[in-house]
Amino acid sequence: MQARQAQATPANRLPDGARAAIGNGLRTTPTTRPADGQAPQDGLDLLDQFGTRRAVRRGHEFYAAGDPARFCYRIVSGCVRTVGLDEDGRRQIAEFLLPGDLFGFDALDTHHLTAEALTDTVVVCYPRRAVEALAEQNGALARRLRDLTLRSLRRAHEKMFLLGRKSAGERVAAFLLEMARRGAAQDGQGPVALPMTRADMADHLGLTIETVSRTMARLCRTGAIAPTRCGIEIRDPAALARFGAVTRH
């Protein structure tokens, strides 16, 4: 795969907004969302008054499994992983979170996963007490929080399907397409930032690093994707979607 495509750095080098402009000054000012005069339709807007900005360096954790759940977060920039670990050191990454995503809301009294910054990350941080208190009184917010959790649950079910029933090829292809979609990819084509390591992908997809690497190499050879400096570029979304389906069986 080291075919090192010459055109590796065209003008469109910025698209991974995920990792652009991260570590600049961390203020702790009460955050207000991108100013817009619209009415607070989204119950989550209510939280903003309690939010404080916080920067976390790559590799550091927001909270660990078992910690009392004191804060919830919204990502401003950067990338986060939620990790489950077992006594043998086996790891399962539940989700990768990108700018705009919320995390830490999936807790009862304590967190059951660990949340770590994949890259230098800036978040808005909400005290859980405030969230709960507000939700108690405000139906819209409560509703919104439940929706959030329901969506998360739906994704988890899809992931269970992926892990239980899909081949390595399908898993990798599905993952790349998901990242493309979430990375605000235009029409499914174009560059996709992959700020995580192969080990992270492997632990997310229930595979080994070697299998992930081999599978991506194969995808490159078929021309469905091409490697870029810090991610890939999707050349043929349809081929990518078909992949695994052909390999399997």
Next chain:
Amino acid sequence: MQARQAQATPANRLPDGARAAIGNGLRTTPTTRPADGQAPQDGLDLLDQFGTRRAVRRGHEFYAAGDPARFCYRIVSGCVRTVGLDEDGRRQIAEFLLPGDLFGFDALDTHHLTAEALTDTVVVCYPRRAVEALAEQNGALARRLRDLTLRSLRRAHEKMFLLGRKSAGERVAAFLLEMARRGAAQDGQGPVALPMTRADMADHLGLTIETVSRTMARLCRTGAIAPTRCGIEIRDPAALARFGAVTRH
């Protein structure tokens, strides 16, 4: 699929005209929980006034993936599975639900899984509109519903770990221990009902029927469990918990 449908449409509306013919011989008495004078600490108690009893025969479905979410359910007796299916016919069973369990609450506008009765089942059935309306006004109920979903999410994450990182032996052992725990087993010993088929277990654990069967046979040979008429008996919970750990690697 078998004929077994008494097309009678009783007094109360059935959820879905298409598949309406689910319940036969169903009374529609307003349900009250086992009478107890205690205050309604549990927000869910509020729902009882809206609940109606309904019987569904084995193999029939409560709702299908894609259906508008009109009802939620609590199991009185019987057993239910929530199923995800893909175009190739591959199946993933998200959960088995037992008496006392709730299901159908994990929906936004439509259900994304199918819910089917594993055995003849009796449920209490709550109109979703009523649930939502009540939750909008009642913070305790809203909170309770979110907790419910959060617990479900936590289980889903554990299942992702199981599917992504555990061996066949560990999966089967974990499943049996879980069923034992949920079946109100005394101290983890004793009989465990397994109302589902091997195919169901396989589709829940991301394995094949043959592998499930072989693994259980091995567990029987080691004396950790023993077969019973319609399930198993756990003879040695510790050995069961160790199983897979020794086999793996």
Next chain:
DNA sequence: CGGCGTTTTGATGCCAATCAAAGTTTGTGG
């Protein structure tokens, strides 16, 4: 440049899938 962590690539092995068939249980109809 040189050390180190990550990624790629290759060789080999093993667990679980697949293929196949016998054995058992369940349900149906005579």
Next chain:
DNA sequence: CCACAAACTTTGATTGGCATCAAAACGCCG
């Protein structure tokens, strides 16, 4: 109540996909 068909389960033989082991190539940062 029995006979038979269909579905489910078990067991065996074989294959194959992914893990594991191993080492080279690459990229990063001091």
